[in-house]
Amino acid sequence: MDSYSDPNDPAARRYIWQMLSLALAFAGSTYVISALYDSGAIAVPLAYALAVLPLAFLLGTFGAFWRFLRNVDEFVRSVHQRAVIAGLFGSYLIANVWGYLELYLPSPTLPAFWLGPIGWAIYGAVAVVLTRRAGLPL
């Protein structure tokens, strides 16, 4: 077993490819459904039904991450668990602060779907910091 940073590790390779394809499928399906809806090619009920598709890809990314955590050793898992907690807390904090800003002050609207990418971005940054702090190569 090796770490996330080792491209020869089957768990890491599988995780990277799964996340990449699921993220692309999520973005692509969201774009296609949105374009179809905007062009009037699909009716509202069908648009609701199709909206489940990106959600399935999103749930797939959670599943891929869960499998990744189960396949790496306990130290690497602890690094990523702490990074995920930081990402969740960070997005929760931003949601709260921005929500109150929008409520009480003239502030630009932050679409809620950005909280996902923001959370993953925080996770990524914290994972890099924690990995570096442990004196390990990325």
Added chain:
Amino acid sequence: MENKIGALRAARGWSQGRLAQELQVSRQSVNAIETGKYDPSLPLAFRIAEVFERRIEDVFQPSRNPD
């Protein structure tokens, strides 16, 4: 927690990678445990002691300056 993994490993002439193979963990994990940056779980600590054919208390000791 303090440990003697580095000394025990050196006595056998093993690299961190070799010990990682014996323990079925990543080399990064061995490095983090050896340098005291990560305390292993109890099952892994027992596995480490088993690999070196020592008692667990011969490999791990409580830190003199606990965090």
